[in-house]
Amino acid sequence: MLKELMESGQCPRVPVYCDSPMAIKAVEIFLKHTEEYSDATKELISKYGSPLEWQGFTFAQTAEESKKINNSRFPCIIISSSGMVTGGRIQHHLIQRLPDPRNTVIFIGFQAPGTRGFTIKSGANEVKIFGQMIPIRAQVAALEQFSDHADTPELLEWLHTFSSKPRSTYLVHGELEASNQLRDAMAKDLGWNVQIAQWMQKVEI
16 A cells, blocks of 8 residues: 555655564565455556565564664654564564654554553553653554454354354454444354353353
8 A cells, every 4th residue: 555655646755664574474475375366466566566576665574674774764664563562573663753753653453452552542641661661752543444353244254154053152352342242243143152251261161
């Protein structure tokens, strides 16, 4: 999307750094399976080539390459897996950039309550990273449409492929309201015994 925005003039051409070893490996695997490409992906790669070779886009494989990103004092875009900011290289970038109001932190995935990512996203004035309190002066935004979680119809479609009905099903991920809605939809559509797992609950399987 950034490539298309830059090529169309909707976004200025600034350096883009992808700083996530796992994401880089995922891109490498994705590029090997052309049979899985959508029409939009085929067109994009046909026009501009492999994302790993796009001019102005840097994929930081090593820790040293990651550290070099923080030496940059010019406008740039850093894409780094958050893991809800509970770990990974993103923490180093945030320590340096959260205190500066010229920066913007954009979350594109779910941030569970109690996580560092949730704290930042919820409008807190500071957050603890590596034992130190970091002031949050940067702008914080969220683009929820990038979430890769399946929605209820997609989950139901997948669950219909099960050859036999489970004796019990426990929902262990998601906010309570969303979990309640999914439980009700599964019970109604599939006739399953669905429960929402409770904190520290133990179940004999």
